[in-house]
Amino acid sequence: MNSQNKFIRSFMYAAPxxxxxxxGFIVLGIAYGILMSxxxxxxxxxVAMSLIAYCGSMQYVAIGLxxxxxxxxxxxxxxxxxxxxxxxxxxxxxxxxxxxGWLKPLLIYVMTDETFSIQCGQKVPDDIDRKVFYxxxxxxxxxxxxxxxxxxxxxxxxxxxxTTGMDxxxxxxxxxxxxxxxxxxxxxxxAVIGVxxxxxxxxxxxxxxxxxxxxxxLILLVMTxxxxxxxxxxxx
Amino acid sequence: MxxxxxxxxxxxxxxxxxxxxxxxPFLVFPANKPTPQYIQFLGRTLPFATIGLxxxxxxxxxxxxxxxxxxxxIISVAVIVLLHRFxxxxxxxxxxxxxLYMFLVQNVFV
Numbered sequence: 001m002n003s004q005n006k007f008i009r010s011f012m013y014a015a016p017x018x019x020x021x022x023x024g025f026i027v028l029g030i031a032y033g034i035l036m037s038x039x040x041x042x043x044x045x046x047v048a049m050s051l052i053a054y055c056g057s058m059q060y061v062a063i064g065l066x067x068x069x070x071x072x073x074x075x076x077x078x079x080x081x082x083x084x085x086x087x088x089x090x091x092x093x094x095x096x097x098x099x100x101g102w103l104k105p106l107l108i109y110v111m112t113d114e115t116f117s118i119q120c121g122q123k124v125p126d127d128i129d130r131k132v133f134y135x136x137x138x139x140x141x142x143x144x145x146x147x148x149x150x151x152x153x154x155x156x157x158x159x160x161x162x163t164t165g166m167d168x169x170x171x172x173x174x175x176x177x178x179x180x181x182x183x184x185x186x187x188x189x190x191a192v193i194g195v196x197x198x199x200x201x202x203x204x205x206x207x208x209x210x211x212x213x214x215x216x217x218l219i220l221l222v223m224t225x226x227x228x229x230x231x232x233x234x235x236x
Numbered sequence: 237m238x239x240x241x242x243x244x245x246x247x248x249x250x251x252x253x254x255x256x257x258x259x260x261p262f263l264v265f266p267a268n269k270p271t272p273q274y275i276q277f278l279g280r281t282l283p284f285a286t287i288g289l290x291x292x293x294x295x296x297x298x299x300x301x302x303x304x305x306x307x308x309x310i311i312s313v314a315v316i317v318l319l320h321r322f323x324x325x326x327x328x329x330x331x332x333x334x335x336l337y338m339f340l341v342q343n344v345f346v
Contacts (some may be wrong), residue, residue, distance in 0.1 A: 165308075
């Protein structure tokens, strides 16, 4: 009985945190579904991409791959590069996903920017089951993206409501996560390094897909050079 | 247009590329072996640097040098940060920030 209460309490703690993702993924999922259908790609491929690859911005990039000449090797390396930031999420989650048992590969499979942001945004309270918390966030987000894609691909043209700017909801969520981390951490060096290196990469490489890889390389470089001074207690 | 098997292989290739980036850290540093100190250091610090990267990445297409000079983004982000600083309510901060941004790009900086 007690464990059932803890399960429900943990679920109820986690679910509201995904509301911004619910809005963002429905809007962007619909946009993706519409775009795929507008290019004459069948609904099943839109859904397959969202369920199997589940990689947000790379799915937009992949539309071009479906329309161009067949080149799976290029598709593979393109998605490694566009998704390279997941390497950082994995390194960040090595400790947190320890002891997740059979859930672990599933949690890794459905990792996204948004899931990472929620799971890493704040300390999980002691009375919350971490497994339930991580699983709820990860699988709800996955479900939202699937639903959005399906709506967009099947019935996207029926939407007349002006959604311009609505995708800002995900930016807003990342800004909130950043602010929350800033408030709860006294060591601000990693956050400052992240922002400055990313801005530098944006200036150097422009806003194309190389921007992320460039930013990651710069972050690693600066972190490594200034390791001693950066590595004050920064535990979540 | 690609044939059905070609479509399937393209979906698989994109998924495989994505999964390499998601699984690689866990395969290289398995839980049953001690993680190197340097990787532990990155695990402690990267969560904060990476959220910074995501914020900048989301705003990467903002045009700062031409009208509207990134004003919708600057105003919205400032309101989100201040609101969150004083209320600490995630849904409130995200909700107000998003509605404000939508209002600004749809009605003010058209």
